[in-house]
Amino acid sequence: MNSCLLLLFMLEMPLLWPCLIATENFKTEKAKQPVGYHLRVKRGWVWNQFFVPEEINTTHHIGQLRSDLDNGNNSFQYKLLGDGAESIFTIDERTGDIYAVQKLDREERSLYILRAQVIDITTGRAVEPESEFVIRVSDINDNEPKFLDEPYEAIVPEMSPEGTLVIQVTASDADDSSTGNHARLLYSLLQGQPYFSIEPTTGVIRISSKMDRELQDEYWVIIQAKDMIGQPGALSGTTSVLIKLSDVNDNKPIFKESLYRLTVSESAPTGTSIGTIMAYDSDIGENAEMDYSIEEDDSQTFDIITNNETQEGIVILKKKVDFEHQNHYGIRAKVKNRHVDEKLMKYHTEASSTFIKVQVEDEDEPPIFLLPYYVFEIFEENPHGSFVGTVSATDPDHRKSPIRYSITRSKVFSIDDNGTIITSNLLDREINAWYNLSVTATERHNVQQFSSVPVYVQVLNINDHAPEFSQYYETYVCENADSGQGLFF
Numbered sequence: 001m002n003s004c005l006l007l008l009f010m011l012e013m014p015l016l017w018p019c020l021i022a023t024e025n026f027k028t029e030k031a032k033q034p035v036g037y038h039l040r041v042k043r044g045w046v047w048n049q050f051f052v053p054e055e056i057n058t059t060h061h062i063g064q065l066r067s068d069l070d071n072g073n074n075s076f077q078y079k080l081l082g083d084g085a086e087s088i089f090t091i092d093e094r095t096g097d098i099y100a101v102q103k104l105d106r107e108e109r110s111l112y113i114l115r116a117q118v119i120d121i122t123t124g125r126a127v128e129p130e131s132e133f134v135i136r137v138s139d140i141n142d143n144e145p146k147f148l149d150e151p152y153e154a155i156v157p158e159m160s161p162e163g164t165l166v167i168q169v170t171a172s173d174a175d176d177s178s179t180g181n182h183a184r185l186l187y188s189l190l191q192g193q194p195y196f197s198i199e200p201t202t203g204v205i206r207i208s209s210k211m212d213r214e215l216q217d218e219y220w221v222i223i224q225a226k227d228m229i230g231q232p233g234a235l236s237g238t239t240s241v242l243i244k245l246s247d248v249n250d251n252k253p254i255f256k257e258s259l260y261r262l263t264v265s266e267s268a269p270t271g272t273s274i275g276t277i278m279a280y281d282s283d284i285g286e287n288a289e290m291d292y293s294i295e296e297d298d299s300q301t302f303d304i305i306t307n308n309e310t311q312e313g314i315v316i317l318k319k320k321v322d323f324e325h326q327n328h329y330g331i332r333a334k335v336k337n338r339h340v341d342e343k344l345m346k347y348h349t350e351a352s353s354t355f356i357k358v359q360v361e362d363e364d365e366p367p368i369f370l371l372p373y374y375v376f377e378i379f380e381e382n383p384h385g386s387f388v389g390t391v392s393a394t395d396p397d398h399r400k401s402p403i404r405y406s407i408t409r410s411k412v413f414s415i416d417d418n419g420t421i422i423t424s425n426l427l428d429r430e431i432n433a434w435y436n437l438s439v440t441a442t443e444r445h446n447v448q449q450f451s452s453v454p455v456y457v458q459v460l461n462i463n464d465h466a467p468e469f470s471q472y473y474e475t476y477v478c479e480n481a482d483s484g485q486g487l488f489f
Helices: 002-032 342-348
Strands: 039-042 045-048 050-053 060-067 076-082 089-091 097-100 111-120 131-138 152-157 165-168 186-191 196-198 204-207 218-226 236-246 259-265 273-280 290-296 302-307 312-317 328-337 352-361 374-379 387-390 403-407 413-415 420-423 434-443 450-460
Touching: 050 060, 060 111, 076 089, 089 111, 152 165, 165 236, 186 196, 196 218, 259 273, 273 290, 273 302, 273 352, 290 302, 302 328, 312 328, 374 387, 387 450, 403 413, 413 434
Parallel strands: 050 131, 152 236, 259 352, 374 450
Antiparallel strands: 039 045, 045 060, 060 097, 076 111, 089 097, 111 131, 165 204, 186 218, 196 204, 218 236, 273 312, 290 328, 302 312, 328 352, 387 420, 403 434, 413 420, 434 450
16 A cells, blocks of 8 residues: 555656745745835746836946746846837846946836846757836936916906905926825915915915005015925925906095186187196096086086096086176086996095186177167258267276277268267258168277167158149130139140
């Protein structure tokens, strides 16, 4: 029975031997495995997962490739194939040690896939099938954060409350976000306090204090982004943000002059512009548009319209003025914004006003007759120098210039300096019953100022003519005619 068992053992031993060898090798390699490395067994290959730090300038040992069939007698030759083989990476043909001979940049390339061969130098044949492996480039913090969307510019309304969102800035870091805190960024404000603040992790800029555009209309804010969440050794990048304040209607128009003095000629027609007034508004654009109006004018003589281009108030004459009747006026004008949001009415509770004094200038006006026309009567046949009537004109101006009278183209009548019209020839009603005269009144101090008035003179009849037959009559009578018998013509 023992002989049978021995025979069975001898027959099965060749079949079990490879399993025993593989088990022993696995135990041996497991015992040699460094902490943190992953053992990989494939078709007899034994190697570790390889990592190489970036930015190393000198030749750097990465790891070792080894076949589990290599007994260390230098009969095997190791070869490296693939992208970067012999140029970036080299291998010791005898030991299988791999080296990086160039500086690597993970941000340019983070992974290299290579192939390995092991050849028996005695036979020249491959001991193992060609196999593929990976070399990963591990990250170091060699890239500072960069803001990619520069330049940054934002617009926010003035007087916005604290906490109002202005803009979000974002930086990126080319380092590996999975390696430590290399790409974990922290934002901070280098310039812009106390008006702005920034959320450290999001880059959101907010208002931290109210701002008035009329005091300052734009701000430059400098933002810093640090990687490694700001820890020692962190790299940083900065950017600038131009923040402009847009206008809101928080200022009412105000007259800088409390009194305006204007003049108007008494000869000016209605609608005449007699001057301008001006209010000032610190706002801009539509928020600075304004309307002027009359607040006090008992005489109802003036009006104000707005020049939409210059935002001036134009004072115009609504009714004619007369120096001799009233030579000065006092009016009050006010101004208000044309567009006011209901939320901003608190800034516009009381309109600004100003006082306007208007002086009427006296013009040298022509004489004015007391009547628009005159009608006189005179009997015919009155002697030379007989009184006809009196016209009267006065200088409406303040100086009251003396008046000289004259009759245009008349040989029948004359007029003296008092406006008394007399006859200069006999009048015969039967020849001319009416006379139409034109009397001119001229200022002695300014002969350019004159005016005329029509004068109508009616010649009245007197009994100065005996009756006359219209023709000569011849009469006939028969002889022996009886008394009372008619005559024949």
